[in-house]
Amino acid sequence: xxxKQTRYVIIGASAAGMAAAETIRKxxxxxxxxxxxxxxxxxxxxxMIPFMITGKKKFSEMMLIGQGPYxxxxxxxxxxxxVEAVHTTDQxxxxxxxxxxxxxxxxxxxxxxxxxxxxxxxxxxxxxxxRTLSDARAMALRAERTKHAVMLGGGLLNLKTAxxxxxxxxxxxxxxxxxxxxxxxxxxxxxxxxxxALIRAGLRMITGCSASRILSDANGVNGxxxxxGREVVCQMVCIGKGVRPNVDFLGQSDIKVDQGVVADRFTxxxxxxxxxxGDVAVTFDSTTGExxxxxxxxxxxxxxxxxxxxxxxQPTEYTGTLGILNATQVADVPFVSMGIVHTSGTDYETxxxxxxxxxxxxxxxxxxxxxxxALFVGDISRxxxxxxxIREGRAVKGIKSFIIRRQLHYxxxxxxxx
Amino acid sequence: MSQPKxxxxxxxxxxxxxxxxxxxxxxxxxxxxxxESISEHPTPKNRVYVEWVPxxxxxxxxxxxxxxxxxxxxxxxxxxxxTEEGVxxxxxxxxxxxxxxxxxxxxxxxxxxxxxxxxxxCDRCPDLKTPACVDACPTQALVYRTVEAFSGxxxxxxxxxxxxxxxx
Ligand SMILES: Cc1cc2nc3c(=O)[nH]c(=O)nc-3n(C[C@H](O)[C@H](O)[C@H](O)COP(=O)(O)OP(=O)(O)OC[C@H]3O[C@@H](n4cnc5c(N)ncnc54)[C@H](O)[C@@H]3O)c2cc1C
Ligand code: SF4
Ligand code: SF4
Numbered sequence: 001x002x003x004k005q006t007r008y009v010i011i012g013a014s015a016a017g018m019a020a021a022e023t024i025r026k027x028x029x030x031x032x033x034x035x036x037x038x039x040x041x042x043x044x045x046x047x048m049i050p051f052m053i054t055g056k057k058k059f060s061e062m063m064l065i066g067q068g069p070y071x072x073x074x075x076x077x078x079x080x081x082x083v084e085a086v087h088t089t090d091q092x093x094x095x096x097x098x099x100x101x102x103x104x105x106x107x108x109x110x111x112x113x114x115x116x117x118x119x120x121x122x123x124x125x126x127x128x129x130x131r132t133l134s135d136a137r138a139m140a141l142r143a144e145r146t147k148h149a150v151m152l153g154g155g156l157l158n159l160k161t162a163x164x165x166x167x168x169x170x171x172x173x174x175x176x177x178x179x180x181x182x183x184x185x186x187x188x189x190x191x192x193x194x195x196x197a198l199i200r201a202g203l204r205m206i207t208g209c210s211a212s213r214i215l216s217d218a219n220g221v222n223g224x225x226x227x228x229g230r231e232v233v234c235q236m237v238c239i240g241k242g243v244r245p246n247v248d249f250l251g252q253s254d255i256k257v258d259q260g261v262v263a264d265r266f267t268x269x270x271x272x273x274x275x276x277x278g279d280v281a282v283t284f285d286s287t288t289g290e291x292x293x294x295x296x297x298x299x300x301x302x303x304x305x306x307x308x309x310x311x312x313x314q315p316t317e318y319t320g321t322l323g324i325l326n327a328t329q330v331a332d333v334p335f336v337s338m339g340i341v342h343t344s345g346t347d348y349e350t351x352x353x354x355x356x357x358x359x360x361x362x363x364x365x366x367x368x369x370x371x372x373x374a375l376f377v378g379d380i381s382r383x384x385x386x387x388x389x390i391r392e393g394r395a396v397k398g399i400k401s402f403i404i405r406r407q408l409h410y411x412x413x414x415x416x417x418x
Numbered sequence: 419m420s421q422p423k424x425x426x427x428x429x430x431x432x433x434x435x436x437x438x439x440x441x442x443x444x445x446x447x448x449x450x451x452x453x454e455s456i457s458e459h460p461t462p463k464n465r466v467y468v469e470w471v472p473x474x475x476x477x478x479x480x481x482x483x484x485x486x487x488x489x490x491x492x493x494x495x496x497x498x499x500x501t502e503e504g505v506x507x508x509x510x511x512x513x514x515x516x517x518x519x520x521x522x523x524x525x526x527x528x529x530x531x532x533x534x535x536x537x538x539x540c541d542r543c544p545d546l547k548t549p550a551c552v553d554a555c556p557t558q559a560l561v562y563r564t565v566e567a568f569s570g571x572x573x574x575x576x577x578x579x580x581x582x583x584x585x586x
Contacts, residue, residue, distance in 0.1 A: 048495055051514075061512070067499070067512070068496035069487075070496065298518065298522065301491050328517065334517055338521065380517060380520055384521055384522050387522060388524040409467070410479045410526055410527075411469035411471040411477035412469075
C-alpha cells in the first residue's frame with residue numbers, strides 16, 4: 001500500500017512556522033507543507049526590521065529562507081493569505097480569498113501583535129507600533145518629515161526603535177510610566193548603566209509619566225499631551241506597550257484559548273491534529289513550570305522545531321523556555337537578562353556586584369542550591385554557561401563561588417558533571 | 419563520503435602553555451604573521467580558551483560545532499550556518515551583534531569583537547588542512563580526527579569521557 005501524503009498546513013510563516021516547516025521536511029520528504037502569511041513579504045528575520053528604518057540593510061539581507069538553518073526546499077509559502085477560521089471537525093481552514101484549505105496536521109503559529117492602549121487620538125497618522133516590515137517601511141517614510149519622535153513605553157522594542165530613529169538624526173524622547181527603562185527585564189537599580197548609556201547616546205527621557213492624549217492636525221501627529229499637563233511637540237509617536245497573541249480568528253472554533261492558544265507539553269492543542277508554537281502559544285517556564293505567553297524569537301524557533309516533530313509523528317516533549325531570555329546591546333552597553341531577575345520583596349538568595357562599567361546580579365533559590373536567574377550588564381561574556389545552569393535546574397554545589405564571582409568557565413562545569 | 423574530522427582534547431596531556439592561543443590568533447589575522455598581527459586592526463582574535471580548574475587541571479575549550487547547534491537556531495539574523503563539512507560558522511557580514519548566540523552557547527565559546535561589533539568563534543581554519551591550534555600543540559593534547567578514529571564515541575560526550583578516564 002502506498003501511504004497517503006500528509007498535508008501539513010502552517011498558519012504563520014515566521015520563526016515558529018518556518019522552524020516547524022524545516023523540521024517536518026527533514027522527517028517527511030513526501031508530505032506537502034504549506035505555510036500561510038497574511039503579510040506581503042516573504043519570511044524574514046523579524047528582529048532585523050529596525051534596519052529598514054535606518055536604511056542600513058535591504059530586504060534581501062533580512063530574508064529567512066536560504067539563510068542560517070533555513071535551508072530546506074519544497075516548502076510552499078503563501079503570502080497575503082489571511083486565515084479567517086479553522087474548522088476542526090472537517091479539518092479545513094478558511095482563507096480571506098474565500099478558499100477552503102484542507103489539512104491533516106495544522107500548526108497555529110500566528111505570533112503576536114502590538115498591544116495598543118486606549119489613548120485618545122491614537123488613530124492619527126504618524127502613530128506606529130513596530131512589528132512588521134510594512135510597519136518599518138511606513139516609519140521610514142514618516143521619519144523623512146519628522147524632527148522629533150516620542151516613544152511611549154521603555155521596553156526593548158521601543159529602545160531598539162529609538163536607536164534606529166536616533167541613527168537617522170531624529171530627536172527622540174522616551175516616555176515611561178515606570179521609574180526606569182526595561183522594567184520587564186530588570187529592576188530599577190539594575191538599569192543605571194543602561195540609562196546612562198541611553199542619555200550619552202542622546203536619548204531624552206521622561207519617567208513616571210504617561211500620555212493622556214495624542215494631538216494631531218491634517219499632517220498627522222503633532223504632539224502628545226502628558227498626564228501631568230505637559231505638552232510635547234512631535235511628528236511621530238511609537239507605541240511599545242507589549243504584545244498580544246494573534247488568536248482572534250479562532251473565535252468561532254473549539255480550539256482552547258486562554259490569552260494564547262493553549263498547548264500541552266507535546267505542543268498539541270485540545271483538538272485533534274492541531275498544534276501551536278511561538279508567540280501565539282501558551283507555553284511554560286522551564287524553571288518555575290508556570291504557564292506563560294512569551295515574545296521571544298528563541299522560544300518560537302525551539303517550540304516550532306518541537307511542534308514540527310510532533311506533527312511529523314515523532315512525539316517530542318517541549319522543555320519550555322525561560323520567561324525572560326534577552327540579549328542585546330543598547331548604545332555601547334551590552335546586557336543579558338535570563339530567568340528570574342525581579343527579586344525585591346522575595347526570598348531568593350541574590351548576589352549583586354556593581355562596578356563603573358559592569359553590573360551583575362545572580363539569583364539562586366531561597367535555599368541557595370540552584371541558579372534561577374542572571375543579569376549581566378556591560379560584561380556578558382560566557383553568559384550561555386549561566387543560561388545552561390538555570391535551564392538545567394541542577395544543584396550548583398561546588399561551582400557556586402565561581403558563579404557568584406562570575407568566573408565560571410566550561411572547565412568548572414565539566415569537572416562538576418562527572 | 420569520508421567522515422568529517424573534529425578537534426578532540428586530551429586533557430591529561432595539556433600543560434597549559436597557551437601555544438594554541440597564539441597559533442589561533444595568528445591564523446585569524448590578515449598577515450598570518452605573529453609580529454605583524456599584533457598591530458593589525460581589527461585586532462585578530464583567539465578562539466580557543468585554556469581554562470584552569472583547581473586543583474591543577476588545564477582544560478582547553480573550543481566550539482564543539484554541536485549537532486543541534488543552539489547558537490545557529492537562536493541567531494536572529496541568520497548569520498550562523500553549518501558548512502557541508504559540518505562546521506558551524508558565523509558570517510560576520512550578516513552578524514548584527516545582538517549577542518543572542520553568546521547567551522545560548524552552553525560552552526561559552528563565542529567571543530564579542532568590540533571593534534567590529536561582531537561575534538566570533540572557532541571556524542576550524544577553513545584554509546588549513548589541520549587547524550592551527552592542533553598543529554601548534556607541542557604535547558598533542560589537541561588532535562584532529564574523525565569521531566570513529568578517536569573513540570567511536572558521540573561528540574558531546576567525548577570530552578567528558580576523557581576526564582573520567584583521566585580520573586581512573
Ligand atoms: C523589532 C523587533 C525586535 C525583536 N528582537 C528580538 C530579540 O532580539 N530577541 C528575541 O528573542 N525576540 C525579539 N523579537 C520578538 C520576535 O521577533 C518574536 O518573538 C518572533 O518573531 C515570534 O515568532 P512567531 O513565529 O511566533 O510569530 P511572528 O513572528 O509574529 O509571525 C507571525 C506570522 O503569522 C502570520 N499571521 C498572523 N495572523 C495570521 C492570520 N490570521 N492568517 C495568516 N497568517 C497570519 C504573520 O503574517 C506572520 O507570518 C523582536 C521583535 C521585533 C518586532
Ligand atoms: S558556538 Fe557553542 S552552541 Fe554553537 S556550535 Fe559552538 S559550542 Fe555549540
Ligand atoms: S551576535 Fe551575530 S551571530 Fe550572534 S546571534 Fe546575534 S546576529 Fe547572530
